[in-house]
Amino acid sequence: xxxxxxxxxxVILSEAASLxxxxxxxxxxxxxxxxxxxxxxxxxxxxxxxxxxxxxxxxIKGFEAxxxxxxxxxxxxxxxxxxxxxxxxxxxxxxxxxxxxIIFGKGxxxxxxx
Amino acid sequence: xxxxxxxxxxxxxxxxxxxxxxxxxxxxxxxMFWYRQDPGLGLRLIYFSYDVKMKxxxxxxxxxxxxxxxxxxxxxxxxSASTNQTSMYLCASREGGGQADQETQYFGPGTRLLVL
Numbered sequence: 001x002x003x004x005x006x007x008x009x010x011v012i013l014s015e016a017a018s019l020x021x022x023x024x025x026x027x028x029x030x031x032x033x034x035x036x037x038x039x040x041x042x043x044x045x046x047x048x049x050x051x052x053x054x055x056x057x058x059x060i061k062g063f064e065a066x067x068x069x070x071x072x073x074x075x076x077x078x079x080x081x082x083x084x085x086x087x088x089x090x091x092x093x094x095x096x097x098x099x100x101x102i103i104f105g106k107g108x109x110x111x112x113x114x
Numbered sequence: 115x116x117x118x119x120x121x122x123x124x125x126x127x128x129x130x131x132x133x134x135x136x137x138x139x140x141x142x143x144x145x146m147f148w149y150r151q152d153p154g155l156g157l158r159l160i161y162f163s164y165d166v167k168m169k170x171x172x173x174x175x176x177x178x179x180x181x182x183x184x185x186x187x188x189x190x191x192x193x194s195a196s197t198n199q200t201s202m203y204l205c206a207s208r209e210g211g212g213q214a215d216q217e218t219q220y221f222g223p224g225t226r227l228l229v230l
Contacts, residue, residue, distance in 0.1 A: 009154065032217050043118075044157075044204065044221040051214035090156060099145070099164070099212035101172070102219060106156035 002027045004091050004105035012111045013081055021076040021108050023091035030096040033074040035065055036104075039087045047089070050074065051096065061085070083114045117141070118222035120205050126228045133192040135225050137205030144210030146188035147219065148172075148180065150201040157204065163188055164210060195229045202226050 007022035025031065035047040048059025055067040065076045074091060090107045094100040121136035139146065145164055149157040149172075159172030161180040169180050177199060181189045188207075192199055203225045209216040 032214065034218075036221075043223045044206075046218050049218065051217070094217065096214070097212050099210055099216075101147070101159060101162055101170075102217075103159075104149075104157040106154060 002093060002095070002103045004093050004103050006089075006091050006105035006108050008108045009106070010109045010111070012113065014113045015083055016080050019076070019078040019081045019085070019110070021089055021091075021110070023074045023076065023105060024072050025074065025091075025093040025103075026072065027093065027095065031093050032096050033065070033067060034092040034102065035059065035063070035074075035076050036090045036092060037087050038090070044090070047076070081110075081112050083112045086110060086112045118205055118207055118220050120203075120222040120225050122225050123223060124226050124228075126230065127192075127195050128230055129196060131192075131195050131229075133195050133227065133229075135190040135192075135203055135205075135227070137188045137190070137207075137222055138186050139188075139205075139207035139220070140186065141207065141209070141220070142185065143207040143220075144185075145208040146182065147206040147208070148178075148188065148190045149204045149206065150174070151204055151224070152201050160190065160203075195227075197229050200227060200229045 003026045005024045033050040037047045038044045050057045091105040094102040118139045147162040148160045163182040179191045205222040206219040208219045
């Protein structure tokens with residue numbers, strides 16, 4: 001069965017620090033990969049997604065993620081975080097071209113100190 | 115913009131009550147999903163539906179049922195609420211079809227259910 005593992009449950013950073021949130025998945029076939037974000041009091045929304053092509057994907061608000069197939073990883077990065085990036089981040093995966101359900105990781109709570 | 119609405123933001127129910135959570139989407143999406151979100155456990159899939167009158171069990175269907183009589187509406191039913199069903203419930207929809215541009219899920223604001 002597919003699974004998604006997020007390495008950090010809770011991350012605390014100061015503003016302007018660089019961010020990298022780890023995500024690994026277990027599935028040997030072709031996958032779609034997602035990062036969703038949930039800001040305090042708001043609903044989950046898509047941050048970025050990878051389906052095919054360039055493994056470096058750029059999303060909203062300066063976030064990017066790199067798909068490394070050999071490592072089954074899809075880590076989220078941002079060079080300089082802001083206080084407004086405080087949120088919970090979820091990595092997710094599903095099997096490509098199968099209209100498959102999406103499996104979510106357990107989430108990483110990011111807290112940015114002003 | 116896709117809009118997914120849920121009937122209540124907050125609900126308080128008593129143990130043993132029958133609870134209905136309603137979800138409506140306005141984008142003619144084929145697929146709809148119900149998740150529960152608990153701290154440290156992420157999102158866990160309860161049930162999903164690929165089309166009207168179709169339903170599939172997710173990872174934690176026990177104690178829940180669903181109904182999809184119309185394409186835009188997907189209801190989650192707790193037949194006899196229990197305290198361990200206290201949680202945040204999230205509904206989502208997706209265009210469906212398996213193509214890359216149809217895979218993004220759109221979420222509702224959530225219903226926070228407290229069972230006493």
